[in-house]
Amino acid sequence: MESNDLKVMFFLAYKNLTKSKITFMVIVAVMAMSFLSITFFASIIDGLGYEFEEGMIRGQTGHLMIEPQEDDLYISDSENLVRDIRRIPGVVGVARRLDASAVARYETIEIGNPVLFIEPENEKDVSDYWSSIIVGEYLSKRDTDELLIGANLVKSYAAEGDTQKRFDVDVGDKITLSFSNGFVKEYRIKGIYKTGSRFVDDKIIINFDQYELIFGPTDDIASNILIALPQRGMEETYTEKIIDLGVSAQINKWQTKMGAVNQFVGSLQITNQITGTIGLLTAFATIYIIIFINVTNKRKQIGILKAVGIKKQIILGSYVLQSLAYGITGVIIGNIVMKLLLLFLSIHPLSMPIGQVVPILTTERLMTTSATLILASVVAGFFPSRKAADENILDAIFGG
Amino acid sequence: MKKAIIMTEHLERVYATGAVKTYALRDISIEINEGEFVAIMGKSGSGKSTLLHQLGLLDKPTKGNIIIDGNDVINISEKERTRFRLYELGYVFQSYNLIPELTALENVYITAMARNLKRDEYEKMAAEILAAVGLEDRMYHYPSELSGGQQQRVSIARALVNKPKILFADEPTANLDSASSEDVINLFRKFNEEIGQTIVMVTHEKDEGDKADRIIWVKDGLLDMEKLENI
Numbered sequence: 001m002e003s004n005d006l007k008v009m010f011f012l013a014y015k016n017l018t019k020s021k022i023t024f025m026v027i028v029a030v031m032a033m034s035f036l037s038i039t040f041f042a043s044i045i046d047g048l049g050y051e052f053e054e055g056m057i058r059g060q061t062g063h064l065m066i067e068p069q070e071d072d073l074y075i076s077d078s079e080n081l082v083r084d085i086r087r088i089p090g091v092v093g094v095a096r097r098l099d100a101s102a103v104a105r106y107e108t109i110e111i112g113n114p115v116l117f118i119e120p121e122n123e124k125d126v127s128d129y130w131s132s133i134i135v136g137e138y139l140s141k142r143d144t145d146e147l148l149i150g151a152n153l154v155k156s157y158a159a160e161g162d163t164q165k166r167f168d169v170d171v172g173d174k175i176t177l178s179f180s181n182g183f184v185k186e187y188r189i190k191g192i193y194k195t196g197s198r199f200v201d202d203k204i205i206i207n208f209d210q211y212e213l214i215f216g217p218t219d220d221i222a223s224n225i226l227i228a229l230p231q232r233g234m235e236e237t238y239t240e241k242i243i244d245l246g247v248s249a250q251i252n253k254w255q256t257k258m259g260a261v262n263q264f265v266g267s268l269q270i271t272n273q274i275t276g277t278i279g280l281l282t283a284f285a286t287i288y289i290i291i292f293i294n295v296t297n298k299r300k301q302i303g304i305l306k307a308v309g310i311k312k313q314i315i316l317g318s319y320v321l322q323s324l325a326y327g328i329t330g331v332i333i334g335n336i337v338m339k340l341l342l343l344f345l346s347i348h349p350l351s352m353p354i355g356q357v358v359p360i361l362t363t364e365r366l367m368t369t370s371a372t373l374i375l376a377s378v379v380a381g382f383f384p385s386r387k388a389a390d391e392n393i394l395d396a397i398f399g400g
Numbered sequence: 401m402k403k404a405i406i407m408t409e410h411l412e413r414v415y416a417t418g419a420v421k422t423y424a425l426r427d428i429s430i431e432i433n434e435g436e437f438v439a440i441m442g443k444s445g446s447g448k449s450t451l452l453h454q455l456g457l458l459d460k461p462t463k464g465n466i467i468i469d470g471n472d473v474i475n476i477s478e479k480e481r482t483r484f485r486l487y488e489l490g491y492v493f494q495s496y497n498l499i500p501e502l503t504a505l506e507n508v509y510i511t512a513m514a515r516n517l518k519r520d521e522y523e524k525m526a527a528e529i530l531a532a533v534g535l536e537d538r539m540y541h542y543p544s545e546l547s548g549g550q551q552q553r554v555s556i557a558r559a560l561v562n563k564p565k566i567l568f569a570d571e572p573t574a575n576l577d578s579a580s581s582e583d584v585i586n587l588f589r590k591f592n593e594e595i596g597q598t599i600v601m602v603t604h605e606k607d608e609g610d611k612a613d614r615i616i617w618v619k620d621g622l623l624d625m626e627k628l629e630n631i
Contacts, residue, residue, distance in 0.1 A: 002516065004513065004517075008510070008513050008514050011510075011513065012510075015499075015501045015502055016501050019500070019501035019502075019542075020501065300497075304493075304497045304498075305510075307456075307458055307485065307493075307497075308510070309482055309483070309485035309486025309487070309511055309514065309562075310486070310510070310511070310514055311479075311482055311514070312478075312482070314514070392459065393458045393459070394453060394458055
């Protein structure tokens with residue numbers, strides 16, 4: 001192909017695109033909407049999955065969770081272990097917890113509940129309880145007779161029509177906790193928290209020191225130790241660093257602690273892949289048909305160009321260039337609209353039962369969708385224009 | 401003695417629909433000389449346009465041979481035929497067949513652009529030929545903004561911009577009013593007389609044919625021997 005061939009090719013493509021503005025806008029709009037229809041739904045599903053995981057990480061597991069070996073009930077010498085782990089460069093937070101259960105009673109209502117014993121200041125670094133207080137205040141180290149209660153246990157935060165047994169309590173009210181060893185103590189509600197995650201919002205939280213009061217001397221034990229890292233994906237590196245400290249307990253990554261959530265998120269991802277693939281195929285077919293019709297309508301023009309001596313390759317190239325322009329412009333506009341939607345939804349997240357969901361558009365999905373749609377437009381431009389360019393000139397001009 | 405620029409030998413064009421064969425052209429052997437203005441005439445369906453399509457390399461005959469300017473144009477590649485159409489032939493259609501997305505000037509220079517010419521060269525060539533057909537004030541108009549007669553003049557300018565050896569015209573006045581038709585025929589006459597342009601024109605208007613140097617009559621796909629004029 002000679003340089004002047006390219007010149008004619010670009011010239012024809014440019015003129016067709018700029019003169020047929022309505023066609024251009026319609027095709028680009030379809031491309032952009034196809035892009036959005038694929039990526040938007042997928043991003044919500046991804047955001048939902050992420051939120052599920054994040055809810056677990058920020059409420060129950062941290063990025064890493066140290067737990068007793070199978071034969072042990074507790075991690076021993078936990079305070080020193082926390083101190084050593086905190087010294088590892090990059091570790092964002094370390095907090096130990098103790099778990100128990102108790103029967104909580106308010107007036108005539110009794111509910112069996114998990115009780116979480118936390119160190120309030122350390123806990124701030126690994127979970128979101130402190131920032132999820134909706135009424136009252138977060139615990140302080142000195143709070144010996146106070147507790148935090150999850151919104152799922154409080155009647156006034158239940159959904160309309162909900163019949164589950166809940167406490168009709170508010171901040172300042174007193175709840176009596178009865179533990180399995182017979183220990184009974186009355187605690188004042190200092191705050192009500194609501195993370196939005198149903199896995200987290202059903203706990204009663206009291207100070208770590210209370211465990212010893214309730215169950216007697218504990219010899220510096222912990223049920224688990226949560227570790228927050230700068231970001232996801234660094235779990236392996238930090239696990240090795242913690243092993244190097246000589247830790248004998250289990251070090252679990254958040255992924256291994258997800259259990260049913262893992263299955264749920266996995267199912268979401270599979271659903272997302274299936275709907276994404278169907279969406280891509282549908283978009284491919286739609287774009288193919290639209291561009292196919294457009295190029296087929298130019299059959300006469302292709303015949304005329306051939307009749308006046310324009311090379312087949314130039315004609316074909318000009319239509320492929322036009323289709324490429326449709327594809328790239330549609331994808332760019334789709335990207336811009338999607339970014340704006342993501343920006344809007346990051347400021348106003350979607351309220352879902354698991355919490356505030358912000359859609360997530362992964363680079364991989366962005367690239368795959370963009371590339372597929374651009375490819376669809378090029379293929380859709382190539383085949384009909386090649387067919388028209390291969391056709392007998394008279395048939396192309398006069399129809400045959 | 402004038403040189404034969406077009407020669408056909410026993411040209412035949414058959415259209416086959418299943419087992420049925422229709423002979424659009426049969427045994428056409430003609431010669432057209434350089435600088436000649438020839439009209440091809442005949443009734444509707446006689447095969448005159450089919451003959452023009454073969455000569456203009458828009459179609460391929462089933463049998464026979466065509467020699468243009470000494471070149472066998474039947475047994476050459478499609479690429480060569482395309483090159484031939486660009487450099488050596490010009491074509492004017494009945495329904496103008498301009499590209500609607502291009503201005504008059506662009507419609508004309510697109511074929512010059514396809515040759516290895518610089519922008520100012522092909523723009524100048526296109527502007528000159530548009531001026532020659534009387535459209536210097538319509539160069540930047542799109543086909544939809546031009547009358548039928550003006551569009552046909554743009555089409556003539558496009559056909560002539562590369563200074564082709566032969567200009568083919570397929571019923572160029574069929575869609576025009578009588579004044580515009582006369583303009584077009586006069587333009588052909590002008591280019592034929594002034595620059596010696598070889599012109600082969602299909603028409604069914606006898607008075608237009610009479611303005612040509614010679615008429616080739618076609619009937620039922622054959623040369624009409626009764627009206628033979630120095631074939």
